[in-house]
Structures are given as C-alpha cells and as structure tokens.
Amino acid sequence: MPNFRSIDRDRPLELPLSLQDWLPAGHLARYIVEVVEALDLSPLIQAYAGRGSLPYHPAMMLSLLIYGYATGCYSSRKIELATFDSVAFRFIACNQHPDHDTLATFRKRFRVEFEAVFVQVLEVAHAHQFSRFGQVSLDGTKIHANASRHSALSYGHAEAIEAQLKGEVQELLALAEQADGRNVAEGMSIPEELQRREARLAAIAEAKRQIEARAAERFAREQAAYEAKLAARAAKAAARGRKPGGKAPKAPSPEPRAEDQINLTDAESRIMHVAGGGFEQCYNAQAVVDTASMLVMVAQVTQAGNDKEQVAPLIEGVQALPEGLNHPEDVIADNGYFSEHNVEVCEAAGIAPLIAMKRDEHHPHWSERFSEPAAVTLEATPVERMAHRLKSRVGRAAYALRKQTVEPVFGIIKSVMGFRQFLTRGLQNVQGEWTLVCLAWNLKRMAVLRLA
Incomplete structure (x- = not known):
C-alpha cells in the first residue's frame, strides 16, 4: 500500500x-x-x-x-x-x-497624469543606461474599442428609421384620439409606446448631429485641398500659357454621405480594417519604440485608420521628451507611413528617416544582400537621399530591426499580456489606458533589462 x-x-x-x-x-x-x-x-x-x-x-x-x-x-x-x-x-x-x-x-x-509618470519611467531607464535611445521604430496596431461594430448607425439608415418612427408616432397619436380604445391591443400602453419612440428619435437626432459635424470637418479639409489643387492648376496654366490637360478637380460636398457612420456605444471609435481581413470597431494605437531596449517612448491613439498622418505627431512626441531621449539619430517605419511630407518632417527634425517606399519582396535575389547603390548627387531630394540609404547595406540592416523591435512589442502586449480591447470609451479615456498599457510594458521590460 x-x-x-x-x-x-x-x-x-x-x-x-x-x-x-x-x-x-x-x-x-x-x-x-x-x-x-x-x-x-x-x-x-x-x-x-x-x-x-x-x-x-x-x-x-x-x-x-x-x-x-x-x-x-x-x-x-x-x-x-x-x-x-x-x-x-x-x-x-x-x-x-x-x-x-x-x-x-x-x-x-x-489619465493625464499617467503621461508624466510614463516620461519619468523613461528617465529611470535612461539613468540606468538601458539604451542610448539613438534609433527608434514607428508602428501602429488596431485595438478593439469597447463597442461592437453592430452598434454602428449610418446616416442613410438613420434617416430611414427616423421616417419610420415618425410615422409610427402619428399612428399612435391617431389611436389615442379614439375615445373607445377598441383598436388598442391588450396590455398595450400608448403613452409608453410614444415615450419609447420619442427617446429613440432623440437618440437618432443626436447621432445625425454628430455625423453632420464630422461631415463639416471633412468638408473643411477637402475644401482646403481642393483650393490648393485649383491654385496649382492655375499656376501651371499661367506658366505654360495654355489650359492644363486632364479633368479639373471635383469640388467637395458639405453634405453628409449616406454611408457615414457613428457608433452608438462609443461615438469616438471608428470602423477600421484589421489584420487578417474584415472590419471591426477599433482605435489605432501608435507607438515609438527604441530599437535597442524595445521600450515604448511615445504612446498615442488616433481615430484614423491610416498611418500616414501619424509621423508628425509621433516625432513631436519624441522631441517633447527630456534631454537624452528626445533626439534619435534614425527613425524606421514601414511603407504605411511613407509620403514625401513625412520624409521632410523627419529631416527637418534632424532625424534620418528609413521609411519603406513600397513593400519589399519576400525572397530577393541573393546578390542584393551584397550590393551597394550608386552615390547620391548633391541635388538629390530628401526622398532620393532616403531611397539611397534604404538600398545601402547599412540602411537595409537598420530597417531590418523594425520587425524585431516594434512588432514584437505589439505581439507581446496582445498575446502575452492579453490586451486586445480597451475597457474605457472615448478617445481621451482610451489614450489614458493605452499610456497605462505601454507604461506596464516598459516596467515589465525594464525588470528584464536590469538583470542583463
């Protein structure tokens, strides 16, 4: 036994x-x-x-x-x-x-004070010499909002429901005017039914108001771009002395589009395309990551599904950091961040950009690993200078660091720490929570670096 x-x-x-x-x-x-x-x-x-x-x-x-x-x-x-x-x-x-x-x-x-705490933790990392903080990578990841995409309401559907509810209100009022109540179903309360529809009409009216406000903001942006195109077209016509070819730019409309949407649970979240295909109600979480230590230096959240407009704000966030953290030598990003303006923003900040201009081939010829591009001319534009750096051996080696720095950070945050959806709602609250997530990651990472 x-x-x-x-x-x-x-x-x-x-x-x-x-x-x-x-x-x-x-x-x-x-x-x-x-x-x-x-x-x-x-x-x-x-x-x-x-x-x-x-x-x-x-x-x-x-x-x-x-x-x-x-x-x-x-x-x-x-x-x-x-x-x-x-x-x-x-x-x-x-x-x-x-x-x-x-x-x-x-x-x-x-949530606002967390940002100051975040910076103080970076200063602790700098004081303990975890990195030189001389090279950073940019990237973004879509994180689900605390709202379902099925709670989204389009402007066109809102108008259809509004018309239907108004018709039902008129029917209920006509029913209430009947003295004998013969046509009222058993257990039905007309005042309660009216109140329910009036509450829904008020919610739809508020949703439409917010969609219209967004449409007005979009119109202001599109109108400025439209006027810039007209001015450039007029300048080209004056220089050539003849009417420029091609179609004239189309004037934007101030009216909301039928497909414009708002989420009734979290109005500040947006439907975004997510990795693996499909669309979800999300926020776009951005991070600037130090390539040597994998510490997040800047954590921001945007409602834009596209990354192109995020370079300038992220660079500003880096420059706002304390001395020793605020002037990296290089910034690395994938082709989702590429534009001529973004390259110029980096150079104006004194940072050498390494932003992919297109998707790289998965299996390039072996000879490309050992090739060097021809020398760049003195008259080269910022984009041409960056393209030269990307083709050089040093540039290719530096760009390769992106996949082993910023992408693993997002992978660990989502898969190891399990953070895939915000608990809070609204852009400001979500920004505070993303700062807290990156603060937790930094301390988790620093706990490992101190033992190295």
Missing part, C-alpha cells in the same frame, strides 16, 4: 509575518513597487483635498494598475478580487483591498 502526504485542511498555516517575505527577490511586483515609489507623484497626491475618509495612496493604486496590466488583469473587479487571492497583488496593496469603483475612478481621474 503506497504512502502519501496527509491531507489536513484544518492545520494552522505557518505564513510569514511580513509581506516582504511572501514574494521572492526579483519578482516583477517588487520591481514595479520599487520604481513607482521612487517617482515624483506630487501631482496625483495634491489632487486629494484631504477631506472625508482616508484615501488609498496613489503609489499603491498606480502600482496595482500597472502590475494588473503587465500580467493581463485589466478589469477593476478582477484586480479587487486579486488583492484577496493573489500573493503579488496582496503584497502591492499592503494587505488592503480597494474596491473596483475606487480603482476604476482612479484610472479615469488621473
């Missing part, structure tokens, strides 16, 4: 008396607490008025959120539960248990 260890669930536990003894040295939770408690959190601390019951310390609350996002525990309810049944969360919370409302309010209230 084999012997086994006894099962005695009533035996008193001999747990360590101090929380410091509950986690092994070098644990991620210890590192996050160590870094966060060394930061200047005075903007968060001074936001508390000092009245009412004693609040939880911002350092502890921030550490809980960061560790939660770093380990795939995003929900405030799950974090609250984890402070009871997870040793690491209990260690961070000092055996306290902030409720989910407190955690959710803290995350939303200090």
Whole structure:
C-alpha cells in the first residue's frame, strides 16, 4: 500500500509575518513597487483635498494598475478580487483591498497624469543606461474599442428609421384620439409606446448631429485641398500659357454621405480594417519604440485608420521628451507611413528617416544582400537621399530591426499580456489606458533589462 502526504485542511498555516517575505527577490511586483515609489507623484497626491475618509495612496493604486496590466488583469473587479487571492497583488496593496469603483475612478481621474509618470519611467531607464535611445521604430496596431461594430448607425439608415418612427408616432397619436380604445391591443400602453419612440428619435437626432459635424470637418479639409489643387492648376496654366490637360478637380460636398457612420456605444471609435481581413470597431494605437531596449517612448491613439498622418505627431512626441531621449539619430517605419511630407518632417527634425517606399519582396535575389547603390548627387531630394540609404547595406540592416523591435512589442502586449480591447470609451479615456498599457510594458521590460 503506497504512502502519501496527509491531507489536513484544518492545520494552522505557518505564513510569514511580513509581506516582504511572501514574494521572492526579483519578482516583477517588487520591481514595479520599487520604481513607482521612487517617482515624483506630487501631482496625483495634491489632487486629494484631504477631506472625508482616508484615501488609498496613489503609489499603491498606480502600482496595482500597472502590475494588473503587465500580467493581463485589466478589469477593476478582477484586480479587487486579486488583492484577496493573489500573493503579488496582496503584497502591492499592503494587505488592503480597494474596491473596483475606487480603482476604476482612479484610472479615469488621473489619465493625464499617467503621461508624466510614463516620461519619468523613461528617465529611470535612461539613468540606468538601458539604451542610448539613438534609433527608434514607428508602428501602429488596431485595438478593439469597447463597442461592437453592430452598434454602428449610418446616416442613410438613420434617416430611414427616423421616417419610420415618425410615422409610427402619428399612428399612435391617431389611436389615442379614439375615445373607445377598441383598436388598442391588450396590455398595450400608448403613452409608453410614444415615450419609447420619442427617446429613440432623440437618440437618432443626436447621432445625425454628430455625423453632420464630422461631415463639416471633412468638408473643411477637402475644401482646403481642393483650393490648393485649383491654385496649382492655375499656376501651371499661367506658366505654360495654355489650359492644363486632364479633368479639373471635383469640388467637395458639405453634405453628409449616406454611408457615414457613428457608433452608438462609443461615438469616438471608428470602423477600421484589421489584420487578417474584415472590419471591426477599433482605435489605432501608435507607438515609438527604441530599437535597442524595445521600450515604448511615445504612446498615442488616433481615430484614423491610416498611418500616414501619424509621423508628425509621433516625432513631436519624441522631441517633447527630456534631454537624452528626445533626439534619435534614425527613425524606421514601414511603407504605411511613407509620403514625401513625412520624409521632410523627419529631416527637418534632424532625424534620418528609413521609411519603406513600397513593400519589399519576400525572397530577393541573393546578390542584393551584397550590393551597394550608386552615390547620391548633391541635388538629390530628401526622398532620393532616403531611397539611397534604404538600398545601402547599412540602411537595409537598420530597417531590418523594425520587425524585431516594434512588432514584437505589439505581439507581446496582445498575446502575452492579453490586451486586445480597451475597457474605457472615448478617445481621451482610451489614450489614458493605452499610456497605462505601454507604461506596464516598459516596467515589465525594464525588470528584464536590469538583470542583463
């Protein structure tokens, strides 16, 4: 008969008396607490008025959120539960248990202050010489909004539903005028039915108003581009002395299009094309990643599905960083970011761009690995100079770093940390959450770099 260890669930536990003894040295939770408690959190601390019951310390609350996002525990309810049944969360919370409302309010209230904390963590990385921060990569990834694409409403469909509801209101009013109520179905309340339709009409009217406002913004952009094209066409005609060929540019319309949509759950999210095909309700999360350390230096969220307009804002974000972090030598990006204007933006900032101009072949001829392009002329344009760098051996080697830096960061955030959908709604709230996600990634990465 084999012997086994006894099962005695009533035996008193001999747990360590101090929380410091509950986690092994070098644990991620210890590192996050160590870094966060060394930061200047005075903007968060001074936001508390000092009245009412004693609040939880911002350092502890921030550490809980960061560790939660770093380990795939995003929900405030799950974090609250984890402070009871997870040793690491209990260690961070000092055996306290902030409720989910407190955690959710803290995350939303200090979304702007998280950006300053994000920069301070980068300064810690710079001080510990994790990298020279001399080369960065740009990329974006679509992250699902906290809304379904099936909650989207197009302008044309809104008008059709509006007409239908108005017709039903008239029918109900006519029914209410009948004194005997013979045609009223059993259990039906005309006032309730009217109220339900009036509420839907009000919601549709608000949705149409927002679509019309977006259409007005689009018209302003398209009108400016239209006038620029007309001016260029007129200048060309004056230079040649004859009417230019080709069709004249078409004037934009200020009216909303029938296919213009708005999401009734999160009006600031957009339907975007996602990897693998299809369309989903998303935000476009952008990141500037240091190629040496794989730390995120700038984290931004945009409603634009296209990456072309994101180079200038991301470069501005890099330049706004503290000294030692704000002037990389090279910036690497895929062909989704390529335009002549973007190349000029990088050069104006004193950064050498390496932006792919087209998709590369998957299996180029072996001789291309050892070839060098002809020397560039002094009269070359910024795009021509960049094309020359991309064809050189040094340029090809530098561009190859993009796939092993910024793309793995997104892969780890989505697959290892499990962050594939925002919990919050609205562009500002989503921006704060993306900053928190990248802050968690940076501390997770720094915990590994310190041991290297």
